[in-house]
Amino acid sequence: MRLPLIVAAACALVFSVSGCTRAPGYPTEEALRPQDQLDFHVLYSQNCSGCHGAKGQNGAAIDLANPEYQALVDDATMKKWIIGGMPGTEMSAFGASAGGMLTDTQINALVAGMRKEWSKPDVFGGQTPPQYAQDKAGDAAHGHAVYMTACASCHQQAKQQITDANYLALVSDQALRSIVIAGRPDIGHPDWRNDVPGKPLSAQDVTDVVTYLDSLRSQAEAK
Amino acid sequence: MRWVKQTYDWLEHRLQLEGPVKDAALHPVPRNTASWWYVFGSAAFTLLFLQIATGILLAIVYVPSAGQAWNSLNILNHQLELGWFLRAMHGWGSNFMVAIVLIHMAQVFMFGAYKFPRELTWILGVFLLLMTLGMAFTGQVLRFDQDAYWGLGIGASIMSRVPVIGGSLVHLLLGGPTIAGATLSRFFALHVFVIPGAMLVFAGLHVWMVLKLGVNEWPMPGRIVKRATYEKEYHDLSHKDGVPFVPVALWKDAVFSGAVIAAVAICAFVFGPYGPGGQPDPTIIQTVPKPDFFFLWIYAALAYLPPALETPFILIVPVIGIAVLLALPFYASEGEKSWHRRPVAVLTLVSVAVGWGVLTHLATYTPWSPHMDAWSSDPVPGKNLHNATPLVREGAVVFQGKQCRNCHSIGGAGGERGPALDAVATRLTRDQLIFKVEFGGGNMPAYGKNLSPPEVEALVSFLETLHPEHEAPATDPSRKEVQDAAAMAGAAPATGAPSGAK
Numbered sequence: 001m002r003l004p005l006i007v008a009a010a011c012a013l014v015f016s017v018s019g020c021t022r023a024p025g026y027p028t029e030e031a032l033r034p035q036d037q038l039d040f041h042v043l044y045s046q047n048c049s050g051c052h053g054a055k056g057q058n059g060a061a062i063d064l065a066n067p068e069y070q071a072l073v074d075d076a077t078m079k080k081w082i083i084g085g086m087p088g089t090e091m092s093a094f095g096a097s098a099g100g101m102l103t104d105t106q107i108n109a110l111v112a113g114m115r116k117e118w119s120k121p122d123v124f125g126g127q128t129p130p131q132y133a134q135d136k137a138g139d140a141a142h143g144h145a146v147y148m149t150a151c152a153s154c155h156q157q158a159k160q161q162i163t164d165a166n167y168l169a170l171v172s173d174q175a176l177r178s179i180v181i182a183g184r185p186d187i188g189h190p191d192w193r194n195d196v197p198g199k200p201l202s203a204q205d206v207t208d209v210v211t212y213l214d215s216l217r218s219q220a221e222a223k
Numbered sequence: 224m225r226w227v228k229q230t231y232d233w234l235e236h237r238l239q240l241e242g243p244v245k246d247a248a249l250h251p252v253p254r255n256t257a258s259w260w261y262v263f264g265s266a267a268f269t270l271l272f273l274q275i276a277t278g279i280l281l282a283i284v285y286v287p288s289a290g291q292a293w294n295s296l297n298i299l300n301h302q303l304e305l306g307w308f309l310r311a312m313h314g315w316g317s318n319f320m321v322a323i324v325l326i327h328m329a330q331v332f333m334f335g336a337y338k339f340p341r342e343l344t345w346i347l348g349v350f351l352l353l354m355t356l357g358m359a360f361t362g363q364v365l366r367f368d369q370d371a372y373w374g375l376g377i378g379a380s381i382m383s384r385v386p387v388i389g390g391s392l393v394h395l396l397l398g399g400p401t402i403a404g405a406t407l408s409r410f411f412a413l414h415v416f417v418i419p420g421a422m423l424v425f426a427g428l429h430v431w432m433v434l435k436l437g438v439n440e441w442p443m444p445g446r447i448v449k450r451a452t453y454e455k456e457y458h459d460l461s462h463k464d465g466v467p468f469v470p471v472a473l474w475k476d477a478v479f480s481g482a483v484i485a486a487v488a489i490c491a492f493v494f495g496p497y498g499p500g501g502q503p504d505p506t507i508i509q510t511v512p513k514p515d516f517f518f519l520w521i522y523a524a525l526a527y528l529p530p531a532l533e534t535p536f537i538l539i540v541p542v543i544g545i546a547v548l549l550a551l552p553f554y555a556s557e558g559e560k561s562w563h564r565r566p567v568a569v570l571t572l573v574s575v576a577v578g579w580g581v582l583t584h585l586a587t588y589t590p591w592s593p594h595m596d597a598w599s600s601d602p603v604p605g606k607n608l609h610n611a612t613p614l615v616r617e618g619a620v621v622f623q624g625k626q627c628r629n630c631h632s633i634g635g636a637g638g639e640r641g642p643a644l645d646a647v648a649t650r651l652t653r654d655q656l657i658f659k660v661e662f663g664g665g666n667m668p669a670y671g672k673n674l675s676p677p678e679v680e681a682l683v684s685f686l687e688t689l690h691p692e693h694e695a696p697a698t699d700p701s702r703k704e705v706q707d708a709a710a711m712a713g714a715a716p717a718t719g720a721p722s723g724a725k
Contacts, residue, residue, distance in 0.1 A: 004523075023308075023492055023493075023495070024329045024492070024494075024495070025307070025308075025311055025491060025492050025493050025494050025495025025496070026307060026495060027300045027301070027307050027495050027496055029301075030297040030300070030301065030499075030500075031368070031499070031500055031501040031502065032501075033501070033504070033507060034501075034504060034507060034509040045600055046596060046599065046600050047599045047600070047603075048599065049599075049600055049602045050597070050598050050599040050600050050601055050602060050623045050628065051599070051603075051620055051623045051624065053602050054602045058602075058605050058608065059602055059603065059608075060603050060608060060616050060619035060620045060622075060623060090620045090621055090623075090624035090625075091624075092624060101509065107350070134592075147699050158612075158712045159610065159612050160612065160613065161612060161613065161614065162613045163704075164613070165612055165676075165677070166614055166617075166676075166677040166680040166681055167617055167681070169675070169677035170617040170620075170621070170677055170678065170681055171617065212669045
């Protein structure tokens, strides 16, 4: 008769000491309506990690965890791409106003979360990067020259072909420009300062090299 | 202590229960029925009372209204001391009850206990099983969350397929044409009054007959049941080689019932209550509703049936199934009880159990349903992007963006509707991949019109990289021959003709 009593006492003790809220079976928080979910990590892992990678890097699409990219893109632009998708790329529209599932509040939470997780102060070390958006026309011929000195050493290898017409058809000029300026540290692509070590590309160089790549597109279409 | 005796005598003088109770407790049962195989019925009976006790406590807090049921469950979970544990006991008690009732039924079937004179005991048992399942379903509805809401919708659409009176049945079930306030009140009345009331009456009669007709003797090969002689043989058996029911047989029942209650409590403590899941709101479409465990097999069977067979299956199979169960004791009321001499019975039970197990297993991971958020949530595994060319990376983006991932998994994540693509390049050549993407085939839809040529090119380049490291991708031998021939043709003039010629 002793044993059951001891077991019962032990159970009661465990119950009272651990507290019922710390029992393994204690229920999780009540389920939210999907549009009330504002936790950045949940939102990111449900909506973004498929293409941009589990922690904002090593995904198929651009690495959002790159602090230079975070510094380059302002909130309004980031929101615009999330809500309506990015024209000329595979980035889809996620905003409810554009047929997606996310409310404005949720998109604000996503942007704020990315800033909090992945922004770093003074990431450009006092230097001013070329503007995010292209502001004047470029020169394809000069762009080709820049390409040959700054890009070709890597991109002429078969494994890194970006002059392929199919590739260029799937990325927008803006997407190319973002990578040229901010780089993709997760796959070893340098930023605009380090394409040629010690000799940062000028704003005009960046515009021209993107113009050159764009000219390859129209050549391919002409064919 | 004299007053205790006096009170007892006063009551006994009026109630006169002592005699019948003593008779019931001390009646002799065949010695080898005092076995651990005979404990499931009493355990089911114990669980019924656990469910009643926990159910009454839940009913004190639960609000059976469509607007407030979900909130009252969350109050139980989070605001009332041990409210969650009470819900968990009731939920796990329900699981155990269905399981124990099924085991009890299988055991009775295997031991031939439904034969003469216990036919009616079996028939009441069949109704008790149906009522237990009815309690499980109505209970799932009272846990008014997304699973309940959509489960109810499926229940209603099953009802609506009954010819002629289908519409009226749905109206009766839901208390109107849609799931609304009246629906929950109706299920509350069913779950709390109608079915439990009927269950108590049926279970009472069931136990009464066990006491009156005696516990089924342990089946022996060759001991044939005959209507004319069985009752005398049983009487002899229980009186010549019998033991009193209390305490020789009952202590095992008591120990097992206690163990089952302890198991329910442990499961409740460790795994916690069921839900409630998301709010029962039909405007929330981000939901993957699933029935509770014991109805998963129906879910799987319906998913795998061709559409033309659904209605006949839904309407005819249950009727046949129940009719067979009810007819069993009349069809086989005499004869062998021992499973050693009843191969058909053994095979039937094994087939039903295996079929049930397989369907339940399938329904736990629903390979027929796409994972609707895989495209945006499951990252492409790093090894598939390591050293990838820019075009292959874009192909991976197309793969995600066009939602291929919802049906096809890579690295174990993604849908299971279509085959996993981790080694697709070893199965299909480049041309076959292009053909499959463009034109579909089998269950796969054609995506030719939804993809631009560069998208197809990128996607196929990505798919071509999906092969294990040690296994080469599939190639088309004719392609190599053409390439070789072209190389030969190209090489010939280079050696034979002057180098300037071009």
